[in-house]
Amino acid sequence: MAKQKKQPRPKAITPKGFRDYFGTEVTERAEMLQKIAGVYHRYGFDALESSAVETVEALGKFLPDVDRPNEGVFAWQEDDDWLALRYDLTAPLARVFAQHRNDLPTPYRRYAMGPVWRNEKPGPGRFRQFYQCDADTVGTASMAADAEICAMLADALEAVGIPRGDYVVRLNNRKIVDGVLRSIDFDEVIRSRGLQEIMRSTQNTFDVMRDDVLRTIDKYDKVGETGVRELLGGGRLDASGAYIPGLQLSEATEDRIVEFLTSRGTSNDETLENLRAVVGTDQVGSNGLDELEQIATLLDAQGYGPDRIIIDPSVVRGLGYYTGPVFEAELTFDITDEKGRIRQFGSVAGGGRYDDLVKRFTGQEVPATGVSVGVDRLLAALHAKGRMGQTSKGPVVVTVMDRARMADYQTMVAELRNAGIRAEVYLGNPKNFGNQLKYADKRNSPIAVIQGSDEHEKGIVQIKDLILGAKIAESATHEEWKERPSQFEVPRDQLVAKVRQILDGQD
Template sequence: MAKQKKQPRPKAITPKGFRDYFGTEVTERAEMLQKIAGVYHRYGFDALESSAVETVEALGKFLPDVDRPNEGVFAWQEDDAKEGQDWLALRYDLTAPLARVFAQYRNDLPTPYRRYAMGPVWRNEKPGPGRFRQFYQCDADTVGTSSMAADAEICAMLADCLEEVGIPRGDYVIRVNNRKVLEGVLEAVDLANVSNPNGPPDYYDDMGEWQANILRTIDKFDKVGEQGVRDLLGEGRKDASGAFIDGIGLSDAQSEPVVAFLTSKGVNNAETLQNLSSAVGSSEIGYEGIRELEEIIALLNAQNYQADRIIIDPSVVRGLGYYTGPVYEAELTFEITDDKGRPRQFGSVAGGGRYDDLVRRFTGQEVPATGVSIGVDRLLSALHAKGRMDQTAKGPVVVTVMDRSRMADYQAMVAELRTAGIRAEVYLGNPKNFGNQLKYADKRNSPAAVIQGSDEHDKGIIQIKDLILGAKIAENATYEEWKERPSQFEVPRDQLVAKIREILDGQD
């Protein structure tokens, strides 16, 4: 009989595009989510926790490629004799589940329905530096109202969230634009009379593609500037490598409304609105978008959210193809240093807008909605970059074990500390080597260690070692300073909690 081949051991590696989070990282995220949830709750939003798995049919247009249901998402096909074959997928974002939930429970939910949701989402996309296939989103949405007050409220709430988590006023700006204004600009372009080597587009068949090309060009404004956009709208331009990029083929007159739109930002919101009015020409939908922006700004001013926090900015164009009205983006304005030592602005940490087609796919009726999504991981990175997060969180106080037969006494000590609200644990490894216990405490970043051998127990005392102070003294203290400020001392057993609290207060 042939010898059975031994199965190889599995490799202990994290799947590509995913990562593991430890201790402080998990705690920091949880604390930030709690702060943001507090703001959402204060604004009257209710929590919603929907399924992490949705049918691909429910995800629908929210998928990156609806023709390939397993492209862009982690999907699998289920085979059920009763239900037939169906595709399921891990949720791609938190918006598509909201559409399904509202459509499913609309008769039981209040209208408007105000909900917030927090949790991981999954995208089956090519990973890269800082780009993972699983990440957290933190959303708040209002479904069932077309009032611009809902959009103004989202902007105000977003500003409050940033300040609540530690981004001070002056280090961020909420930028607001409107999809309808851009539609007015596209109307002013007059695409039906485009002159192009490939011939003019058929107005009904190709207009969507041409508008998409213009949107993609607009999206490059921050990178290529005004002249670069003019070139790409026209015949084309050479990129940084010298390669020629074909343009769309618009004339100078047709390009002018787009350029006017992108360069319409004024010294204040009133001037920007005036410039946008010129950019949209006689477009009715363009003026409708401007009136909505005017209303949003007026409502924000009434709540004392001025232009130092929230501004109208036509350069906010990302995702405009998805939205149907106002859009907003939170940008951090301070500088950080990149991997090559170059200064750059941190950039966007949140975005959202109005998307009135949210529930139509399920009900056949238009249901107005607006919302925002905050990038929690991006916010945490920003706070770390500014040195506003404690890089090393304190571990628990460690009660060492000097006598195995007295484990009950040591457990009584940690129980006292925990009852007093102090994080503590008993060393549960092999207590034979006391040095290893202190090494464990150091690795746990413990602020203090409690020591009580048989002699100390008989005398009714304990030894307390201030590990943080001890490390500082070991680094740079003289012998005289070490004698003056000893890092280990004895106290009566009944003063355990009081002395530990004193040490912790002194380390803060």
């Protein structure tokens, strides 16, 4: 009889593009989400937790730069339906509102937080699963809703520790972009790129070119004016030397688009004036400018001036469902990258108006606007700035000197927990006391509680200040260390009070 082959062991590795999060990281994220939720709640928004899985049809095809199967989502077939993990929190909201609109107030103001998944090529700092924190208003066309979202975004950034001066919310309008692009004749470009079949099927040259141009000018903050010109024209080499094909637009068309991108003046009023000159008589673009002016006026009335929120024509946003005002929050402080180069951190949040997203389900236009905060990027920014990432304290560890007295140790830990102190009993092999202290060190415990048989008979406990002890061990002489100033002997009934006193002193 042939010897049965051993089943190979599975590899203990995280799938590419994903990562694991441990104690402090999870706690920091939860604290950040709580602070942002507090701002959203203060503005009158209600929480919503929608399904992580949607039909592919409900999600729609709005992702930018898709070069992965299933249009950038993780999808699978179930019976006759294709299902997918949500790629953002906005498309699911459109489905929720369409499904429950008769039971929801209008306008409906909601916030949502949770993971989203994108089937994209992973890279440094770019994962296939990441957290978003959204707030949206559905059911009003008033520019007051967009102004409120921008103000709320500024407040949220300050609430999590980004002070005024270290961020700016940049505001634009897709209608202005459309107004500029509508004045360009793309027919020759379509012919030169061999896209006549697409043109015949859509009967709209503008639709064929619009998304390509939007994705290109959305890279302005990364590649600059020269890079955008190359991508609008014959193409460019990226940092790795790979060739990226251009859109083959004429030089005159490049000039017009770049003129729009660089229209930002020294004030919002000057920027609007520059944009009116670029847009000319196009009605769609003029409407977009009027909306921007309304938003700027409303923000100014609330005290949100250009020190926090500015009009910037280079903001276009990559997602395809935006129909009006769009905005991004950019961090303006410098950081040092892994190669020691000085960089600015860039965008950590973005959003805009999407008046046609709910219409896909209802057939009727339902105006909506919202913002999404990239939680992981915001956490990374705070770490880079040194405003987060300090080692968090672990629990007080009650050591076990006598295995037969486990009930006594559990009583101690219960008293500490009932007093609101994070604590645990050592549950490993208690034979080696040194290993218990090593465990407490690995847990970053602030205090160890010790009671052997002698202490038990005397009705006392030993309380060891591990943080102070570590500092003394680093700098004290041997004689000073022998005095053990970081260890205290107290009556058993004073355990909680002494632990509290030491913790307060450490804080």
